[in-house]
Amino acid sequence: MKLFHDPDWPRASEWLASPPTSGPIVAIGDLGANLSITPGRTDAAPLAIREALARLSTFDIETGLDLSGTQGRDTGDLDPGKLGPVEGLEEIATRWAGALEGTVAGIVLGGDNSVTRPTVHALARHKGVGLDAIGVVTLDAHLDLRSTAPGLHNGNVLTALLEDGLPGTNVFQIGIAPFANSREYVEAGRRAGTTVVTLETVHREGAGTAMSAALENLAPRVKAIHLDLDVDVLDRAFAPACPGARPMGLSIGQVREAIRLAAREPKVESMSIMEIDPTMDSGSRTMLAAAMFLCTFATGIQLR
Numbered sequence: 001m002k003l004f005h006d007p008d009w010p011r012a013s014e015w016l017a018s019p020p021t022s023g024p025i026v027a028i029g030d031l032g033a034n035l036s037i038t039p040g041r042t043d044a045a046p047l048a049i050r051e052a053l054a055r056l057s058t059f060d061i062e063t064g065l066d067l068s069g070t071q072g073r074d075t076g077d078l079d080p081g082k083l084g085p086v087e088g089l090e091e092i093a094t095r096w097a098g099a100l101e102g103t104v105a106g107i108v109l110g111g112d113n114s115v116t117r118p119t120v121h122a123l124a125r126h127k128g129v130g131l132d133a134i135g136v137v138t139l140d141a142h143l144d145l146r147s148t149a150p151g152l153h154n155g156n157v158l159t160a161l162l163e164d165g166l167p168g169t170n171v172f173q174i175g176i177a178p179f180a181n182s183r184e185y186v187e188a189g190r191r192a193g194t195t196v197v198t199l200e201t202v203h204r205e206g207a208g209t210a211m212s213a214a215l216e217n218l219a220p221r222v223k224a225i226h227l228d229l230d231v232d233v234l235d236r237a238f239a240p241a242c243p244g245a246r247p248m249g250l251s252i253g254q255v256r257e258a259i260r261l262a263a264r265e266p267k268v269e270s271m272s273i274m275e276i277d278p279t280m281d282s283g284s285r286t287m288l289a290a291a292m293f294l295c296t297f298a299t300g301i302q303l304r
């Protein structure tokens with residue numbers, strides 16, 4: 001499809017392609033290794049998200065913010081599909097810690113959720129602190145607290161991080177869905193001291209309320225916060241490309257509100273956009289939503 005060119009309607013994709021100069025930088029890279037317990041092509045998502053950016057403008061009428069106020073830098077892809085979760089940890093963590101150098105915040109385009117482990121390690125290295133000084137806020141239908149006994153995958157990434165030393169009290173999980181998690185893993189979260197905000201609570205009290213509470217708790221006592229967006233927190237109607245998406249999920253607007261609040265918090269120095277299999281998409285709706293989330297975070301950091 002050839003895109004209509006209008007110099008007065010700059011595209012989000014052009015923003016990312018433009019060379020960085022000075023000021024805030026958003027580093028974006030595919031660290032997608034395909035490590036999922038559900039077979040799929042999440043490794044194809046980073047390219048598909050980049051392509052979807054071409055269909056968005058740079059301007060957010062809701063905030064008056066434009067992507068041109070944020071310097072974007074695409075750090076390129078890590079050879080996808082080559083790394084397993086164990087051997088990939090060091091390489092991905094090193095690469096991402098390097099990408100964060102000199103940036104205000106970085107966005108990882110995954111990939112499946114197992115990539116979140118090295119991403120959080122990278123943030124700790126970038127800050128020169130241990131995992132005990134890092135906060136993690138997830139927007140995800142799932143706890144990702146399965147046992148690590150069978151090996152690492154996208155469904156036990158949080159267990160792996162807790163075992164690595166991330167304190168459960170530093171973890172806030174927003175959007176946890178009914179009939180998508182087991183009693184055993186809910187109990188595991190409780191034992192670890194994580195905070196869970198279920199979907200119904202978010203629908204009743206607001207996504208902004210949930211995110212604000214998490215940030216207000218974490219920001220005064222950690223050095224940096226990672227925002228982990230598993231796009232399957234969206235209602236399945238909005239995210240056909242997310243195998244994990246279920247009915248009763250969040251709307252695009254709810255997720256956007258939460259992202260904007262997180263982006264405004266200076267301690268949120270990294271974000272990941274995960275768990276999309278673009279081959280399952282319909283009408284580009286998931287890819288356009290993911291691209292919009294990227295733009296929301298990238299413009300939102302101007303509110304700091």
Ligand SMILES: [Mn+2]
Pocket residue numbers: 140141142230232233244275
């Ligand atoms: Mn999930």
